[in-house]
Amino acid sequence: MATSNLIYAPELAISEWFNVSHPLTLSELRGRPVLLHSFQLLCPGCVSQSIPQVQKIERIFADTDLQVIGIHTVFEHHAAMSPVTLKAFLHEYRIKHPVGVDLPDERTGTPITMQRFGLRGTPSSILIGRDGAIKHHIFGVEDDMAVGARIAMALAEKVPALSPVFKADDTVGCAEGRCETPTQIAS
Numbered sequence: 001m002a003t004s005n006l007i008y009a010p011e012l013a014i015s016e017w018f019n020v021s022h023p024l025t026l027s028e029l030r031g032r033p034v035l036l037h038s039f040q041l042l043c044p045g046c047v048s049q050s051i052p053q054v055q056k057i058e059r060i061f062a063d064t065d066l067q068v069i070g071i072h073t074v075f076e077h078h079a080a081m082s083p084v085t086l087k088a089f090l091h092e093y094r095i096k097h098p099v100g101v102d103l104p105d106e107r108t109g110t111p112i113t114m115q116r117f118g119l120r121g122t123p124s125s126i127l128i129g130r131d132g133a134i135k136h137h138i139f140g141v142e143d144d145m146a147v148g149a150r151i152a153m154a155l156a157e158k159v160p161a162l163s164p165v166f167k168a169d170d171t172v173g174c175a176e177g178r179c180e181t182p183t184q185i186a187s
Helices: 044-060 083-092 112-117 144-156
Strands: 014-018 034-039 067-072 099-102 124-128 134-139
Touching: 014 083, 034 044, 034 112, 044 067, 044 144, 083 099, 099 112, 124 144, 134 144
Parallel strands: 034 067, 067 099
Antiparallel strands: 014 099, 034 124, 124 134
């Protein structure tokens, strides 16, 4: 695939992190495949299907350099899904991977990472390749075999010699089937 056709993942906008010693950025993870899964603790599909699938992925790919990151994307029932509630939820469901709380846009209330990636709701997942490009973007839960095959292909990619780095405040992403590439800056 030509570099000009690649759609690079915008940076995450996170207000609080769980299960990490320091905040994560996609730019620091460049060179590793990343699986982002967006969820809400009150989302039935997230609790019954998406989170168990992500936990299987973690077990199956535990000996690889795949980085799984959860994004708690709250766009409804805000008062019920506080960071305190999320912390208890993560403990109860034994979620050990890094989880960030999507930062709400002060003007619209819609989470910023949700906007940047053009997410339609939860659960959603995004697979990012070693080069920082979005490999797959889906709303809903996908078949385990399809997800596993995509992750295996991303893991098999060679580590790029030089990957583009983007400004942390880039606000472009995917929406309505179209994606925009943020401005590249020198690394």
